[in-house]
C-alpha cells in the first residue's frame with residue numbers, strides 16, 4: 001500500500017508533484033485538449049488549499065516528435081482550471097528551477113519545464129540509479145516530499161517517476177489513488193471477464209492478450225481495429241493489399257506470427273471479426289470474412305454488423321469488460337459505428353473499465369457515457385489490468401532507500 005495525501009502534513013511543505021498532462025498539441029504548438037489536466041485539478045487544488053508549496057513536474061511528447069513542446073501553455077490552462085495563479089519556469093532542475101521552488105510561499109504553485117527536455121528522463125532506470133540522475137540530484141534537495149499523481153506514466157521507470165520516491169517520502173495523489181483502487185483488484189472483479197482489444201498498438205495488445213489468457217484472467221478476448229485485422233491475417237484471411245500494406249508499414253508484420261501462436265494456444269477464447277467495413281463508392285460497405293479480399297483491395301476500416309452482434313452477445317454474459325483502443329477509424333464518420341455500438345454495449349456490463357488516450361477522446365466525440373471507470377492511462381492501465389506491477393507504484397510502495405541529496 002502507498003501513502004496518500006491523507007498521510008501528508010501539507011502546510012508549509014515543498015512538494016514535487018508528478019502529473020501526466022501528455023496531451024494532443026495543435027499546429028500552433030499549444031495544448032489542444034485539456035482532459036488530462038482536468039484530471040489533476042483535485043490533487044493540485046487540495047495541495048494548494050492545504051498550504052503546500054507546489055512544484056509540478058510533467059512530460060509532454062517524445063523527443064523528436066511534433067508534440068514535444070514546452071509546458072507553458074499547460075501552466076496557463078492549469079491556472080484557469082484551478083482558478084489560481086500558477087507560475088511557469090522554463091527550467092526543470094537548474095539553478096533557475098531551484099530558485100523558483102525555494103521562492104514558493106504556502107499555497108503557491110509553479111510548473112517546471114517538460115522533464116523530457118532533459119535526455120536522462122527519456123531513459124529507463126532501476127530506482128536507485130534513477131536517484132543519481134541530474135534531475136533528481138538537482139531538484140530533490142529543495143523538496144520535502146514527492147507526490148505521484150501520474151498514473152498514466154506509471155509503467156515507465158524514468159527518473160521523475162522512480163528516482164524521487166527513492167530519496168524523498170512519497171505519496172500517491174488523488175488520481176493515482178483512485179486508479180490503483182479500481183484497477184488494482186482486477187482478480188476480484190465479476191466473472192466472466194472479457195477483454196476488448198482494438199486500436200493500433202498491435203504488439204502491446206498481443207502482450208496483454210497473452211498475459212491475461214495465460215493467467216486465466218480473461219474468459220474471452222475480443223479483437224477489433226488494426227489488432228483485429230492482424231488476427232484475421234494470422235487466421236489465414238486475405239484482407240487485401242491496403243490493410244496488409246498498412247500493417248507492414250506500421251512495423252507490425254512480425255506480429256502476425258505472434259497472433260497465430262496465440263490462436264494456436266488459446267484460439268477458443270479469442271474472438272475474431274466476422275465481417276469488416278471498407279469504403280466503396282464513397283460509402284461504408286460491409287464484407288463478410290468469407291467474401292474477402294475486397295474486390296478493389298480497399299482497407300478494412302471498422303468491424304461490421306455481424307461482428308457487432310457476435311461481440312454484443314459475448315458481452316451480454318460478461319461480469320466485467322475491459323476495453324482499450326477503438327474498433328475502427330472512429331475519426332471518420334463512416335467508420336465510427338463499430339466503436340460507438342461496441343462501447344455502448346459495454347456500458348451495460350456490471351463492471352466496465354476503459355483505458356487509452358484515443359479511446360477516451362473517441363468516447364467523448366461519440367458521446368458514449370456510463371462506464372464504471374474511465375482510466376487516465378492507456379499503456380499503464382493495460383499493464384495493471386494484466387496484474388503486472390507498475391515501476392512507479394512499486395517505487396512509491398518501497399519508500400526511500402537512499403538519503404536525500406544535499407543542497408550545495
Ligand SMILES: Nc1ncnc2c1ncn2[C@@H]1O[C@H](COP(=O)(O)OP(=O)(O)OP(=O)(O)O)[C@@H](O)[C@H]1O
Pocket residue numbers: 198199200201224225226229300301302324325326327328329330331355356357358359360377378379
Ligand atoms: N481498422 C483500422 N485501420 C486503421 N486505423 C485504425 C483502425 N482501427 C482503429 N484505428 C486507429 O487506431 C487509433 C487508436 O489506437 P491506439 O491503440 O493508439 O488507442 P489508444 O486508446 O490511444 O491507446 P493508448 O492510450 O494505449 O495509446 C485511432 O487513431 C484509430 O483511427
Ligand SMILES: O=C(O)[C@H](O)COP(=O)(O)O
Pocket residue numbers: 020022061062152153156357377378379380
Ligand atoms: O500518454 C501516455 O501513455 C503517457 O503519458 C506515457 O507516455 P509515453 O508512452 O510517451 O511514455
